Amino acid sequence: MSTKKCRDCGEIKPVAEFWKRKASADGLALYCKACFGLRNASCYRGKRAVQGKEVRAYRRRAAVPEGMKYCPRCETVKDVEEFGSNKSRKSGLSVYCRPCHNQVIAEHKQVKYGGERNFLLKLRYGVTEQEVERMVAEQGGVCVICLRAPAKHVDHSHLTGLVRRILCFKCNGGLGQFHDDPAVLRLAADYLELRGSHARRMRIEIGAPVFGGPDRVRWDPFWRTRGDRLQSARHYHLRQKYGINDEDAKWLLKLQVGLCAICADQPAKHVDHDHATGAVRGLACSGCNTGMGQLRDDPITLRRAADYVEGRLVRTVETADGGTRLSVTVPDVDPATVPQGGWKEFWEADGRYRKETLPFDEELDMPTWVGSDEDGTFVYS
Template structure:
């Protein structure tokens, strides 16, 4: 059958304008698609009215040109390129155009989660914005590692997925550069203090833990003019910034066997230098070099970061009223009582404690070195 008469509108229309119906003799529905839609809309409207709800007026199916789609939110016909993808729909396109889709999603997040930030916190870390604010208040508003910058970034363990504490941007990024490895963080602290294995190797090779620097010309007057041939761009960059040349860099790379002077796990790619003196300490990999920079080239911050990763930095202590609070330093002090910028004296004393105390010292209750007596003998506590 190529045509059929609709029982509602009485018009004779092509068979393609009717849905299929197995119960009919001709295999087609009794009503055309347009009338079928009107009947369904009227039936649904009656059901909704019985429930006390209202519906938008029925809109007939639109005949759209090829490559076009209608957005029901802005009620505009647009090209399909302006719609996002949605594999769950038959058309493979989202119901709304991209601007309307973003508005709908934002409204949904606001209604269900209270906003974009709360939605992301729940999605990524399983905490709410109120819980984060409570943690920041417990910390006294500062990053628990550096104790100087505002706490703004949620930090979590990549192994367990659990939230640890709220850090500043630099400390959070520095942990990531060191891959949350406390051993490498402590090696970096020793490296900065020129007391690690690399510093000992440099003393054997050149008689000092560092070399080069902008003042090199003062003690090596022929260094800048040695050789008449034109050198590489890298040679002049190294000479100007670090007081070494390309040959020095190659020699240092050979001394380090091509590996990072700190972790010895990755290729040495970057010249690391002391930002105060300009002297070169060694060659480091990208992670160690960037991580030290984000942790401000501060050995105390590096050791505090190592203890933080191991769960030894932030402690919960009882209060006189029977509650609890956080302790961030040794000696202990209530973070809520320390004003902004008032952590310096606690910072330095805490740094001395962490330099002299290793994780196994506390676990095995081993004595801690505190200095020497008048006769030069070691004193332990």
């Protein structure tokens, strides 16, 4: 049987126009899909009318060609490629087309979470936008590590998942490049001050902790490779940018046994140089080289970042009125009272303190922010 007559409209239609029904002898419904929809709609709207409730007007089922799909939001039949995937549905496609789906999701986030940012904060860190704003105000609006840039990025421990503080983009990225390792951060600070193991080895080998740079051509006229033969592109790049040649780079790599001059753990791939003098300090891995750049090649920032990761940088101290506030420097100062750009004096004093103080010289009980109680007060563990 390829056709059947509908009892309502009386038309003879293909069997594909009838729903399946096990109770029927032929396994098909008594009415075609269009009439079946009208019957269901009439019954449903009658029941809702008795309850005193209004419903939208009945929309007759549209005939959708093969490879097309109807979007109920924009009420348009579109190609299936314009719909996202949804494994939970029988068709494997989302209910709405992509533009409408994005609008529905945005509206849902706005109604339930108050916006996209609040949704992401709750999803990733378990905090609200209001809690983040309060933490920023508690810090005086400045990144607790560098004390220079505005605090905009939530930083959390990848080990515990707990929020630590609010940082600037560079400090947050720099911690990630160093894998939150305080030991490597301090090694990088010593490396920049030319007082680490790599600098001592360079002094033994060549009598100076750095070499190359723009001035090399004046005091060492034979530093270029002799001969008229063509060199590699890397050779000319090194010569122009760092004042060394390919042979110098190979010698330095051999001196470092192929490992990073800072962490001594990853392969050395990048030439690191002093941006002020242009002199080459050594070869570093991608993480250490990028991390130092994001932390502004500043030893003070690196040591503060190391103490921050260990929980020794940010402290909670009592105020005269019996409350509490943050302290992020030694000597102590209320971050909320320091004007924008007024951290230089405290920054330099704090840098001297952290350079002279090793991590085990002072035991500090540093709390970690875990949330807020009912009255909005921050709770620390």
